[in-house]
Amino acid sequence: MSTPTGFMEYSRQLPADREPAERIKDWEEFHKHLSEEELRTQGARCMDCGTPYCHTGIDMAGGTSGCPVNNLIPEWNNLIYRGLWSEALERLHKTNNFPEFTGRICPAPCEGSCTVGLIGQPVTIKTIEQAIIDKGFEEGWVVPNPPEKRTGKRVAVVGSGPAGLATAAQLNKAGHTVTVYERSDRIGGLLMYGIPSMKLEKDVVQRRVDLLAAEGIRFVTNTEIGKDISSEQLVDDYDAVVLCGGATKPREFNIEGSGLKGVHYAMTYLNGTIKSLLDSGLSDGQYISAEGKDVIVIGGGDTGSDCVATALRHGCSSVTQFGTHDMAPLERDPINNPWPQFPNVYTLDYAQEEAKALYGKDPREFSIMTTKFVGDEEGNLKELHTVQIRRIVDETGRKIYQPVPGTEKVFNAQMALIAIGFDGPEQTIVNQLGLETDRRSNVKAPYGKYQTNVDKVFAAGDMRRGQSLVVWAINEGRQAAREVDKYLMGSTVLV
Structure with missing residues (x-):
């Protein structure tokens, strides 16, 4: 624990935002930042609970309680309090491939289940998370780390959103040769084209994509599986295929006049x-x-x-x-x-x-x-x-x-x-491969296993679970990569 009475001594503090009337004039990120001393104080509010619900990551009452990627929050809160930033970054990267995304756009279910929130305001977890990774990039601590050796196994990942990128990052770390296919002209999926720049600036996304490419992941854009390359051909060409295409089919709103211009x-x-x-x-x-x-x-x-x-x-x-x-x-x-x-x-x-x-x-x-x-x-x-x-x-x-x-x-x-949500994934790949789906048209692949009814084919993220949070997509991408590694090698080095 940083300090036993920190949650009583210090108040919750959030970084100020740029004034609304000013920020609507541009497309730049609207959050300002806390100083290192202010962040240290916020880290001191963490109680290091005996049972830290902040990193449980469970579905509860129709919502998410705690962090779905099980971030070791009390540990890096304490490290920030002690001024050990590089160690905090190492701890953060153990569970989360992309804290620069979640630190900006996650609704922070971790804060909703913070024990300090029982009697007051929760710890400023999300702000500290973003500060750790931003400092990591600023100090040059985040550098390409390609695997020392390759396994000879080839894996295709379809879709370059958070689930696809997490899957690719983990499988590449295990030494497999990974190719990510994206139908758009830029890599990032939802992160690039679904979230406005004032919430997530696109150079932040591209920075991570460039890092993954430097680690050996091959990215192929402007290529739609099921059209430009048949789904069957993809399965034949690779040792495993992971479908991370998202839930991109919009829910229809067919009422009188819905076909009008505008x-x-x-x-x-x-x-x-x-x-x-x-x-x-x-x-x-x-x-x-x-x-x-x-x-x-x-x-x-x-x-x-x-x-x-x-x-x-x-x-x-x-x-x-x-x-x-x-x-x-x-x-x-x-x-x-x-x-x-x-x-x-x-x-x-x-x-x-x-x-x-x-x-x-x-x-x-x-x-x-x-x-x-x-x-x-x-x-x-x-x-x-x-x-x-x-x-x-x-x-x-x-x-x-x-x-x-x-x-x-x-x-x-x-x-x-x-903007009433989505009705699951598009069905081109599903139909071509004969994949089983659930009642909501999502690809059927058991949670924790991620393997479909078709040999060599796995599914993760919104394409499997339906429309959800970016942090759940990262969770599923990491877990799916572990199962693919186990499928290919008989055991897994991934956690």
């Missing part, structure tokens, strides 16, 4: 903006612009919030975000949402902070459902019709949404962005 799926909107920003600083115009438009974002999750922030940077006239869920309570409910569950409390995400700074209020509408889109005579979206809803349990025990009579409303809008 109605778009969120990832089409986000991907286009990020690619245009990277290619030309948006000067090529090859993206869907919200400039001068009243924008409605349908979906209350992270993707919806990213749409809000992107629309603000485009220069929209207004933006409103719809969610079917109730507004969360201001304080944690000790009965229905006890520790160590992830705390369900009212907060403003970065995007809502920005909208509030610009328009004077939280942009979210809660417990609301869109009933139809209405267009003008030229087929352009002009308004959304909505109704308030309440969730009830029907006679079969299902939870359903029931419209509340008399709460109908019309919102003016020239753009609507659908």
